[in-house]
Every structure is written in C-alpha cells, then in structure tokens.
Amino acid sequence: MLKPKVCILRSAGTNCDQETALAFKLAGAACELVHINRLVSNPADLENFHILALPGGFSYGDDVASGKILANELRFKLVDALQKFIAAGKLVIGICNGFQILVKSGFLPGGRPSKPGRDIAASDLKQNTSLIINDSAKFEARWVYLKPVGSTCLWTKGLKNIIYLPVAHGEGKFVVADQQLLKQLKLNRQIVLQYSNVSGELTGYPDNPNGSSQNIAGICDFTGRVFGLMPHPERHLYAAQHPRKDRRKKGEDGLQIFKNGVEFIKKNF
C-alpha cells in the first residue's frame, strides 16, 4: 500500500515536531508538519492523513495551564473533524504537551460509546483526568524506566520489557476526578505505561518523576487507537541517545511505538 501519512500538528510553542517527524519516517511513514491555523481554516484537510501526532512543546506557552489553549482550539474548532478521524479507525498520538492537550480536551481517556459499535459522541468528551504541576514544583528532565501494562493500546503492542525514555516536563502528574475512574481505566485496560524502577517495581520519586497516581505515564482511549504519554519516545531512536551507551546498553526503545502505529495503518488501510 501507499506510505501511511502522518499529520504532525504545529502551533505557537511546539518544539518536538522535527524529531517526531524523524521517528515516523524511520518507522516507514510520510510526514507533513501542519500548522493549526491551516487545519482550523480547512478541517477537511485532516482526512488526507492516517495518523495525527501532537508533538511536545509549550503550546501557547502553556499559559493558563499546560496544553489548555490548544486543547480548547481542538474542542471548539476541530471536534467534528477529529471525531470523524478517530471513528474512521485512524490513529492519534500525543507526546508530552500532546498528551496534556488530549487529556484537557477530553479525547483521553475519552468516553465509551453508548451502544457497542456506535461512535463516541461529542458529548462524551469531558475532561475527567488531568496532568498537573509535578510534586517537586519544578520542571525536570531525566531518563525514566517504563513498564508496559497489558493494555488495549495498539501503539505499544508487543512491548513486554521495561523501556527507557527521557521525560522533560513541569506538569506531568496524572490525576483523576475520582478513584472510581481509575478502576474503570484498569478494567478497560486503558493504562498503557507506568513509571517504575529498572526491575519493574512501582517505586516513588525520582523513578516516578512527577508523583502521578498509580505511577501512570501513559493512557489510551477505549479503542486503543488514541494514545498519550508524558515521556518522549522520539528522543530514543538511536543507541547514541542512550545516556549510558558506552556501557553497551542498546538504544532505540522509542522506535517500536512508532513502528506499531505505522504497521497498523499499513494493515488496515
């Protein structure tokens, strides 16, 4: 089939677009950097893509709250196009600021269709989780171990072992409106990645760099096709990026995530 096409969404303050594009290219996709203004003026444009990637950065300076303003732009200007996109079985990934945007616009964890097989209605898009300021009250950049949790997320399909990726954020603490929801997420197998130590135990700071409840680092929606995570898989594509490469540790932990997305499109489109 044709190369899967990835829309890498840019806005004022996006700054991980280039390396995200690289990751998808290495995974075998074709990428286009698309400014939000272009999509807002022509939402139908989105139909030309198979994957929507929301890269890291500080959209609109993270003013008010991280990702908030771009999240609202999605909610109020692009909601139909996005729902159509997801309903069509296409994929969305949000990394760091992208994850914050998906959470604050309600696309993650997202609702459940009222009836099986029905699409998720716009009314289901309520923000019921959040990513708030780290317990350390400051921005921190460090490498973290991540434990893949058996989830419905197709982006992490086949990931069994602990992976090693950098985080770099000030507002990454995952919190939920009520504990009931946490159970729901477990039940639906929507928890995708958890911060852990090297041997996979759920430990505290700094292994859990921000104080996330249940050490949650990434979640997906009900379909498993919309995925958001705070760590940066696009920053670990080569062995040379690994902080201890000269101890012969292998790199590339991040690449598999992008490959999974691209493979899924190749199979289904």
Add this chain to the structure above:
Amino acid sequence: MQYKIEVMDKPGIFDAVGRGLSRDIVDLGIKGVRRVKFAQVYILEGDLAIGQVTSICQELLTDKVTQFYKILTVPKPLPAAGCHTIEVAYNPGVMDPVEASVLKGIQDLGISGIDSVKTAKKYIISGKLSTTQLNTIAQKLLYNKLIQHIVNPQVAQTDTQHLPNYNFNLINVDLLNATDRRLLEISKRGQLFLNLNEMRRIRSFFRKQKRNPTDCELETIAQTWSEHCYHKTFRGNIIYRESNASPRLGNMRIKNLLKSTIMKATKELNKSWCVSVFKDNSGVVKFDQNNNICFKVETHNHPSALEPFGGANTGIGGVIRDAIGTGLGAKPILNTDIFCFAPPDLAAPKVPPGALHPKRIMRGVVSGVRDYGNKMGIPTVNGAILFHENFAGNPLVYCGTAGILPKDKSFKHTDRGDLIVVVGGATGRDGIHGATFSSGELTNESETVSSGAVQIGNPIQEKKVLDTILQARDQNLYSAITDCGAGGLSSAVGEMGQELGARVYLDKVPLKYSGLNYMEIWISESQERMVLSVPLKNIHKLISLFANENVTATVIGEFTGNKRLELYYQDKLVCDLDMQFLHEGIPQIAKQACYVQTRHREPRIAQKKNLTGVLLKLLGHFDICSKEWVIRQYDHEVQGGSVIKPLMGANNDGPSDASVIRPLFNSSRGVIISNGINFRFGFIDPYWMAASCIDEALRQIISVGGSLEQVAILDNFCWGNPDKPDRLGGLVRAAFGCYDMAKAFGVPFISGKDSFYNEFNVGGKSTPIPGTLLISAIGLMEDVNKAISMYAKAAGNLIYVVGNTRPELGASHYFDLYQAIGNQVPKVYPQQARQGFIALSKAAKKGLVRSMHDCSDGGLAVALAEMAFSGSLGMDIFLAEVPGVKPGKMSNETVLFSETNSRFVVEVQPDKQRAFEQQLRGVALGLVGCLTEKTDFKVYGLEGGVCIDAKVGQLKTAWRAPLKW
C-alpha cells in the same frame, strides 16, 4: 465592566506551589506559618455578561478536575484573623506573556467584547505573622518592585492604569551654548553615559551644522558610541605599564587592543574553515559540505542583578536572536549558560544595600534560563557556576547559543531601495537605556534610576518568529537580517544602514500601548523583534507568510543610499545624521593601564596524614559540588541530538566535561561545546588565568574524544571599570594571554564580547568583580558514536594520569578552604600540552580509552573521586606513580590538590594497555591505579601509607549536598 477571578486548587489536591513557598519561608528563618495557599488571579475588562464570564472560567481558566474558581465583583471582606493575603501584579507597561494567550483562548470560545486581561498571583498565608514578617516574605520571595507591585487586598477593582496618549512635540537640546559643566549635566541627566570629550565632539559637530541636535539625535549617538555597542575600551588606545610581572609584556602603547591580540591570533592562524569572524552577530565556522555552525556568547549582568528572572530570561532570548540574526538566519541547536554569584549561604549583613540576596539571584537566574531555553525548544547542554563574595552586588550571567545554517545562507547584504521590515513583538517602553545603562557602574540607586532597563521576555513570541523566519529564509524572501538587541531599532537599523543610509517612519512601528514618544520608539529594547531588509518584489509574500502563523511584520522604512540616518514621526523630521559621523566620529582617547603583580601571603598549612576530610570539604565547595538542581531544570534532550549529556554515570548524575550533540539526523557528525573559566587564577595573574581558561576549554574537548583539528574559541571578558588603570592593566594581560595561547594551540577566536563597569558602588566606595574571562570552545567530531564519557566503567580497568603535576597550589580551591590565595598560579606549557592532547585524541579515536575526565577545580583528588563515584566503582590510587611527582620535594596535598593545567584521568582496559601506552609514547604518563568491585576509594600517599579512605557513596553525598535544594 471589570471581573476579578481567582482560581485555586480543590481541597485534597497537592498545592506544590504553596508547599514550596512554605519551605522557602522557613529558609528565611520565619516560623509560625501553618500553610500557604496559592491562587491565580485574572482581571477581565470588557463588555461581558456574567454568563460569558462563567463560561470563560469553566471552559478556559479552571481545570475542572483539580481546581475551582471565584468571581469577585464586590470588594472583599477583610481576611479572617491569622490569615494573610498578598496579591502581586505586574506594573503597567511590563510584558505579561499570559495576557495574549488568554485573549486568544476567550476568542476561541466565540466570546467577543473583551478589552483587556491582566493576571496576578495571590498567596494566602495562614499563621501568626507580624506585619514586618509579612513584608519580608513579600519582598524576599514574592515580588520585585521594579516589575511588580502589591495589590491592596481590600480593593476588588484593580486599576489597570491605561497609559495616556502622546502628542508630538519635537525637543531640541541646547548644545551650541552649553558650557563643559552643562555638557556633563546633559549627559548625566539623559543617562547618556557620554564623557566630556565625547560631548565636546558632538557639540563641535553641531556647531559646524549651525543647529542644535534633537533629543533623538543625541540619544542615537549615545547608543552608538556606548561601550556596549562600540567597545571603546577594546578598540581605543591604551597606554600600558607593568612592574615585576612574568611573563613580561613590557610597557607599551596599544592601538586597538582587540586587533593587537584576539583578532590578531585569528588573522595569523588564517584557518580555511573560518567562514565569517568578528563581522556578523556570531562567529561562523564550517560544519560539513553543506552547512556551517555559528556560535555566540553574550552577558546580561546588570539586568540580572536587578531582576534575576527577567534579566536572565531576556539574556538568553537575546543571544538566541544573535543566532537567528547570523548570515540569513541560523537554527539554534544548543544553549550554554555560565554564572558567577556570591555564595548562596552569604550572611545577610554581607549583602550590599540595594542588592538582592545571592540565593534569590541564583534561583531567579536559573528560572529565567529554564523558562526561555525550554520554551524555545533549544537544549541547554553546557555550563558552569562559580561563586565569590565580590559577585554579591554584580553577578555574572553568560548566555550562549550555537546554530546551524546552510552554507549558501551564511552571508547577508542590503541593497539600496530594500524595505526595512520589523518582525515579531510590538514595541513598548521596556528596556529603555539598556545599552547605555550597561556602560556605567551599578550603584545602590541603580534599581530606581535604571528600572527601565529591566524587562521580561516572551519566549513563545520568539519561537513563532524563529519558525517563520526559517521558512522565509528558505524561500529567499529577504536579503539581510539582524536582531533588535541593546539600543533597539537605533542599533539594528543603524548597523544595517551604515553603508547605504536609512529612512525610518517611527509612527509605523507597531506599539504595545499608546503614549510612547518618537525617541522611546527608536531606542526601546522590547524583546523578540528582528529587522529584515526586503526587496520590494517580495514584500507581500513575506508579510503573508508571517501572518499565516500570527507573526506581525511591518514595513517601517527603506535603505536609501544617501548615507544619512533620517527618522520621521508623523512626517516630521526628528533625526537627520550623517552615518559616517555616527559610526566613526567617536573621539579616540588613550586610557591608562597599569599592572603590578600582587604578592599574596603564602599560607602555612600543617600537612595531614589523613586527607579524607579535606577531600570531602573540597567536594562540597560550591564551585565543585553537583549542579544537578540546576541542570535538571533545563531540557537538555529536546531536538533529540544530545550524545554526551551534562549529567552522566551509573545513575546519570556524574559531571560531564564537554557536551556532544548531533545537530543533523542524517549524519553522525557531532558538535562539541565546552567552556573554561577560573577567575581565581586572575587574583595572581590575569595572563595565566586566560592561558588556563583556554587550556581548560580544550582539555574538555579532548576528554569527550574530540581533537584540536577544528576548534574555534570565543572570549567573554567581564571586568570592572576600564577607566581605572589597575582594572585595565589586568585586562591587557588577560588579552595577551589569549593571543599567546590561541597561537600556540592553533585555535582561532571567531567572536567575543566584553562587559565592563562590573562594579558595585555603595556610598562612593566601589567594589569590582574579580576580572573574569570565559572561554567557550566549539569543536567537531566525525562520529558521535565514538564520544567518551567521564564516569568509571568497569572494575579491573586501569587508571592513568596524563600530564605532569607541578607544585601549583596558588589560587587553588584547596587554598580557598583556608581563605588563602598564595602565589604559585598554574601555568600553561603549550608545546607539552598540545602533544598530550593530540596523543589522547588519537587513542580515543582508536577506541583505546574507556573513560576520560578533565582534571581542574580541586585537582587530581576531585577528578579521581568524581570518576569513581559517578561509576559507582571503587578505586585504588598510588600517588608515587603520578607523573611529575618529585618524592621528598612534594607533599601529598600538592599532588592531590594542585590545579596544574593540561592533565587528564584516563580509564583503560587491561587488554588495551600496550596499545594505549604506545600511542602515548613521549607524553608524561603514569599508571596510578585501577578500578575495584568494592566501593572503597583508597589513595596511597607518597610514603606508601593510605592518605584517603572513603566509601564512594560518602564522597558522592558530600558532593551532592550543598545545592540539593
């Protein structure tokens, strides 16, 4: 109608801001605070229905999951007893970056009729506190009166103070009939910082013209002739005398110090890979067949002294614009930041009046860099922080940026008839007099006199400018570009139009708010602005390209070809100057420089059998200790190019030497960045300080597996008042040290900067900072996969010391532990050093080196300890094997703590021993020990007995403790 909204965390949500603040209050020594709650305040003005305000709160301003909001329209009742509120808001005219975003967010909700948004921060402090204690908390932690004020909590209506309109009225300054005394008054009152000779020169120029200058003309000359823009000291004449100094430079008359030292070395070395040096906004060198690399380091000392966050924020923002303004525009690929502060534990009485406490300055500066660098998406990969009490009134903040640009986009030129286009942020009253302000000493009144020079940046505005500029560059839409830095439009347009002449219509410049007069528009240093020279045929395409991403680009004039600077405001001529006088009219006067080598007391320190305690003390020295608290706040991974990261080790927390990044995804070619700085050596002799800084910067490049083949360096001098002969004498020696070493090592200078008048003046008594030179080095690496890190890798591997150790404890950190300086300053022996550097880089290329660490602050002991504890491995070391050691002639202390230059600690696998030693043949080399499984750090002294015995964990704890905030 005005609505005031407070947003707070719901009960049960961890209020990280409040919690952090409680800790800081305790640090102030104030007890009795039960808790601190934080509220974000928004003040909305406009024609809004309450329903609209509610949905703004629910949909935009509040995080439903964790926060709640209050809308206050009526004056609030007094806070409950034992509950105090402090509300901090920006002063009128100060940039509030959040404002624009909130306005956009409200428009996205489909709500119109909003006029303005202001934000404020509110702190609710419960506990028994006196009014004085509250004031202390407010002043020391919560606000800076230069940019903020405390809002009266009883008043719900916050006066947003709309500024008045401006009515044109041309002001002439009477120079023609001015006496010398009057001339000086005019200079002082106008904050022109022009001396009598310069004022006289201007007077005679206008006497010839038979007219008085306008205030704008006088101001333009002051900006152009300021130390900051013209570098009078380095480019002027100096009469230099010295006594009992070694090496002797001899008395001499120097015509242009820059051309006789720094630039001379570059000229004589004449490297083919130097693309553009000392011309553009930064120095440019070759990277590969298609790309060049540019590098520039700036200082922002005086603004950072007054408003640490804003000063550092706009400092890094400014140097990033230097990269964007280089050639036809470079993409920034890394930042580097080096600071000098007073010790963060400085006793309050030692803080000079009018100065902020060093701990607050440090926190503010770090936040400023973190905010701007991270939001720009540029990795901050390298830096250093040093401490000395004489930085209390005048800290040093160096910010550097390297960028990459296509070979065919590395030069600019302006054509007659090209349009002058200003791009990016609107112009406000911020930063008036920044350039001239940095050309005078700080005093305890500086904060009142020069508060205009203080400002806050808006990184997202600059990111938008960067994104769009690079698109416009690749479509060849403009012919030249430069940034608006010190002096604002007056410097940017003045420089670009120097050859051709320029005409500017000041009323066309987009403004943040009304009320600016023509001169303020011309010299304002509002951030995030670039100036382009655009051929007429491209103008529409260019403006719409910027508009597509919400960036303002405005035509404000044209380059004329009549070699004059003509400024209009509402069609009235307000400035008409001859470019030649403006740029070459400055009178050349000779400054006196005198250097007398100071003899310091030689300390008598009793020799110790057990030096474990001394090593622990050294590791806890503020200069040497871990800077992890700072480094982690910088995103050093963004752009995905980082290879040798600032922190590396078994637990990713050891202190790397240089940093290595890979700027292009499709090539394994790397850029190496390092710095050398050591003001302490300058206490003994600035010549050897300069030599040592260069040696240190190059050492670090070698340590990560680089080579001397293509290394370029930058000089940044931060000095006291150059009109005082003793200060200038030291500067001359440092400059000649730079020349000698650059020549000997074969590394050209490609750019540099100087910052003078770094003195703090209280009641007529002026304290200079220690004359400080920063050398930044940039090198290339063919294959980043061959890069080497500094931490110990495997037990059983051998530890070598490369380079002779000499009895050079002068100005060492070991002496500093005993408040002594001494006189035996480390020297540099470039021929031997070079030989070692070259042999080591060959060994590294051949894969014979497992890890390598540069030996600097704290000497051999600290370098060995850092290597061991970063790798969580033990070490057995035998001092008798250290090269250069003369048993009987040297003490264990000398061998361990002397800060002799050109030395390395190297880890080699046993199976590589022969190959490594062969490669190093002819170089001073000693096999001093090996790495061990168990985690003991053992050093055997010259007489054979153990002189240091510690667990590596214990060493690491001592090293991490001081700045573990």
